[in-house]
Amino acid sequence: MDEDEVLQEEITESEPQIYLGPNIFSMALQRFQVFRGGLPPYVKRAIEKIADIKALIVPVSEAEEVKQKINRAGTNEFRLFHQLKEVKK
Numbered sequence: 001m002d003e004d005e006v007l008q009e010e011i012t013e014s015e016p017q018i019y020l021g022p023n024i025f026s027m028a029l030q031r032f033q034v035f036r037g038g039l040p041p042y043v044k045r046a047i048e049k050i051a052d053i054k055a056l057i058v059p060v061s062e063a064e065e066v067k068q069k070i071n072r073a074g075t076n077e078f079r080l081f082h083q084l085k086e087v088k089k
Helices: 003-014 041-049 051-056 060-070 076-085
Strands: 017-019 057-059
Touching: 017 060, 041 051, 051 057, 051 076, 057 060, 060 076
Parallel strands: none
Antiparallel strands: 017 057
16 A cells, blocks of 8 residues: 555545435435445445445535536546446345
């Protein structure tokens, strides 16, 4: 693990995270769900199954910027959001 990964992990643990992907009820993920103190086990299991979920869990401080990217065609966030919409609910 390099310095950036360690720093990101520390930020992730201290700053609340928000899930900006679509609802995936089969994995108990709801859009705009906020996580404090790290990610719960069911979210970690969902990420193990579908790694792209992690890209749409961001620090609350970055939520507005990422929401704008989700709504802009051609961005990675837009692509990921629409890919995850295809996951069986």
